[in-house]
Amino acid sequence: MVQPPEIEAELLAFLRREVFAPQVALTSETDLIAAGFDSLSLVRMLVFVETTYGLWIPESEITGTTLRNVRSLAALVSRLLHER
């Protein structure tokens, strides 16, 4: 089973590489929406999680709490993987 720190590292690498511009110094605590995470970023993040972990995050799980930063997002993915 993948552990939250691994998920966090993978999400962080993906978001740095493919979603945020290099000038955004993204960390696990950066407020995603304030940093410019938009609707298309969300679509791409969902596809990344699906192709990497075989998990589709249900729309009802995407809230201000789970999408706050990379750490909360990794915790969500980890929880959903455990619940399967």
Next chain:
Amino acid sequence: MNLTELLDSTASRWPQKPALIEESAIVSYAELVEKVAAWTAQLESFRLAPGCRVGLCYPNSINYVALTFALWRINAVVVPVPTECTQEELFTIAETLHLEAMLSQRPLAESTSLQSDCFFTLLAPARKPDNHGLNLAFVRFTSGTTSARKGVVLCHETVRDRVLAANKALRIGPEDTVMWCLPMSHHFLITIVLYLSQGATIVLARHVLARAFLETVNRWRGTVLYATPFQYSMLARDNSGTNLPSVRLAVSTTCALPQDVAEDFLKRFGFPLVQALGVIELGLVSLNFDDPLRRWNSVGRPLADHHLRIIAPDEEGCGEVVISGPGMFDAYAAPWLPREKVLRDGWFHTGDIGRVDEEGFLFLVGRKTAVINLAGRKVFPEEIESVLNRHPSVRESRVYGRVHAHLGEVVEADVVLNDPRADLDSIRELCRSSLAPYKIPSRLHVVSGLPRTAATGKIRRAAAVA
């Protein structure tokens, strides 16, 4: 005729009415016209010739709207360049459409700063574009095959005609407040221009979290929503209990509405989503105002001034959808091909496959072309294949859409490698440097060969893979 006249006319009727709202900034029609005038004065200093084509690479904002109208004010032709484009894509658009200048949020080489977040760059096109004597307002770049025509050309009069035709159905008026959450670089004419021509208020609302969006709609008493099925699916699964009492119309556009989203939205908010069909070459073609409850999966009847036919229908009545009506595009830009040479007996062949029921409702069932639709963003397989094929380890490739329950389709690719030990990460890296992020295949499948058609040996394309 110039499209700025539509804005001026609204501003003289309702000068104090809010035109655009962005977070806490409220800009009235009179103030919007002043903003346009200020940008116009700045742009005039560059002495661009009338009819020159200027790229606009700028995010959704009040400035985006003002810059577009300012460009029209100096008789420039607006060419939207999506902000997600890579540098390589931006210069491809500039080169293909012979852009003479670019307005962008970030400086390119040798840019002049107009404002801290707006830069003007003079480009030196290899040759001056020929507008063939037309009163051009807008060219939308479309990346198709290498041989396909790129850029849909629209005159000021054409845009006005499609706006008027569309509003016979949408009935937008000064009492409306439209919640805006789509990218302006992809949607502007039969939306933003239409709303401003009718005196409506546009609220620029970010749509990432359902609850925040719902709160924004209610804060400004939004009456019209215009969004993608994926955005509606987020709203439908919100469990805050917030209702939308002020909304009179929620249009779902850009890709097919999944049944569960239609049902869940209706159950959650008590009113149905209305599907619409828009085509770049034609504008808004149909809207399902009449029966969104029973025929939730129809894009509706054609608009009052439009005509629609299904040609060569099969035994189930399905065939290619062809359409004629006001505001049809004027030409393709590169290479230049006037509308008359594209239409067949006055009809535009959409490439969509559909059927029309006994009461005139259109149902789309597929398409003839291989274009991929990722949550409303169009992706052309040939464009991505041409990038993949540039990699030294790739012998050939085939890009296709895989049917996805939540997003319509996702982009995937089959690649045939020269060297079985080739590094897939370096292929992904090439994609990242050359393609806007949403075009990058989410999966690369290494295969030993590609399916080909028996007759011509061309790579066989599937419309979408299940």
